[in-house]
Amino acid sequence: MDPLLLTLQLLLGSLGVLAVAAAEPGEAHTQALRFAACVLLTFGVARLKPLGIVRLAPISYLATLVLLVAVLFVGISPDGSEARRWLLLGPVTFQPSELMKVVVIAYLAAFFHNHLGDWQVWRPMLVIGVAAGVVVMQPNVSTALFLFALAFAVMLAAGTSLTRLLSISLSAAIVAVVVGGPYLAQYSYLGDRITGFADLWGDQVDVQGTSFQASRARAALTRAGILGIGPGRPVNVPEAATDMAAVAVGQSLGLLGMLTLVTAFVLLVARGLRIAAVTRGPGSLLAAGACAYIGGQAALNLLVAAGLLPVTGVPLPFVSYGFNSLVSVSIATGFVHSAFRAARAQGADL
Numbered sequence: 001m002d003p004l005l006l007t008l009q010l011l012l013g014s015l016g017v018l019a020v021a022a023a024e025p026g027e028a029h030t031q032a033l034r035f036a037a038c039v040l041l042t043f044g045v046a047r048l049k050p051l052g053i054v055r056l057a058p059i060s061y062l063a064t065l066v067l068l069v070a071v072l073f074v075g076i077s078p079d080g081s082e083a084r085r086w087l088l089l090g091p092v093t094f095q096p097s098e099l100m101k102v103v104v105i106a107y108l109a110a111f112f113h114n115h116l117g118d119w120q121v122w123r124p125m126l127v128i129g130v131a132a133g134v135v136v137m138q139p140n141v142s143t144a145l146f147l148f149a150l151a152f153a154v155m156l157a158a159g160t161s162l163t164r165l166l167s168i169s170l171s172a173a174i175v176a177v178v179v180g181g182p183y184l185a186q187y188s189y190l191g192d193r194i195t196g197f198a199d200l201w202g203d204q205v206d207v208q209g210t211s212f213q214a215s216r217a218r219a220a221l222t223r224a225g226i227l228g229i230g231p232g233r234p235v236n237v238p239e240a241a242t243d244m245a246a247v248a249v250g251q252s253l254g255l256l257g258m259l260t261l262v263t264a265f266v267l268l269v270a271r272g273l274r275i276a277a278v279t280r281g282p283g284s285l286l287a288a289g290a291c292a293y294i295g296g297q298a299a300l301n302l303l304v305a306a307g308l309l310p311v312t313g314v315p316l317p318f319v320s321y322g323f324n325s326l327v328s329v330s331i332a333t334g335f336v337h338s339a340f341r342a343a344r345a346q347g348a349d350l
Contacts, residue, residue: 011264128175129179144176275343
C-alpha cells in the first residue's frame with residue numbers, strides 16, 4: 001500500500017463524515033462505518049496483481065451490463081424522481097452504473113494490454129457505446145458522458161493513435177445514441193437543469209424553482225467565509241449530503257476547508273499518475289484510468305458546487321453520502337495501490 005495514497009483517502013473520507021454530519025446528522029455514523037468497510041475493500045483490491053484484475057475484467061463487464069439491463073425492468077426510483085437507476089437487494093440499494101465506471105477502466109486496460117496495438121476498432125466501440133447507451137436509458141446522461149471520458153483517458157494512456165481514438169469515440173457515440181437516445185424525450189429534468197444554470201447566472205427569476213439548489217449552495221459558501229461557521233450547523237441546501245457534499249464541507253470549514261478538499265484530490269491524482277508513469281504492464285493503465293475517474297469526477301462535482309456547471313448529480317469521491325459511490329472509488333483506489341505494488345516489484349523509483 002502506498003502511504004501517501006492511503007493518507008489522502010483517509011483524509012477525504014473524514015471530510016465526508018463531517019459533511020454528512022452537517023447535512024444529515026443521523027447518518028454520520030452510517031457514513032463512517034461504510035467508509036471503514038470500503039477502506040478494507042481497497043486493501044483487498046490492492047492485494048490483487050494488475051494482471052489478475054484485467055483477467056477478471058471481461059466477465060465483470062458482462063455481469064455489470066446484465067445488471068444495468070435489469071435496472072430498466074425491475075429497478076426502483078426515489079420518490080419524486082423520474083430516473084430508474086437502482087436495484088433493491090434486500091435492505092440495500094445497488095447502482096450498477098457506478099460499478100460500470102471501474103469495470104470499463106479494467107476492461108479497456110485488459111484489451112489494450114492483451115492486443116498490443118493489433119486490434120480492431122469495433123470491440124472497444126461496442127464496449128463503450130453499449131454501456132453508455134444503457135445508462136442513458138435509465139436516464140443518467142451525466143454518468144454516460146463520464147464513461148466516455150474515462151474510456152478516452154484510458155485510450156490516451158494506452159497510446160492510441162488519433163485516428164483510432166476519433167473513430168472509436170464517434171462510433172461509440174453513435175451506438176449510445178441509437179441505444180438510449182429515444183428515451184431522453186420522456187424526461188423533463190434534463191432541460192430543467194440547463195434552465196436552472198442559465199437562471200443562476202442570468203436574471204435569477206426562478207431561485208425558488210429550477211435554480212433553487214444552485215442558488216442556495218452559492219449563498220452557503222458565501223456565508224461561510226474563510227474559516228466557516230463550524231461543524232454541526234444545519235446546511236440549508238438540497239442534497240447537501242450527496243450531490244452538494246462539498247458545500248457542506250465549505251459551510252463548516254470555510255475557504256480553508258475547500259482548499260484542503262481540492263489539495264487532497266490534486267495530490268491523490270498527481271501521486272496516482274506518478275505511479276502509472278513508472279509502472280510497466282496493465283497496472284499503468286489501471287492507475288491512469290483510476291486517476292481519471294477520481295480526479296475527473298471530483299472536478300465535475302466541485303465545479304457544480306461552485307455554480308460553474310449545471311447540476312449533474314455526480315457524487316464527490318469519498319465524500320458524498322452513498323454506499324455505491326464509496327464502493328466504486330475504493331475499488332479504483334485499489335487499482336492504484338495494486339499498480340504501486342507492481343512498480344515496487346519492478347524496482348521502480350517511487
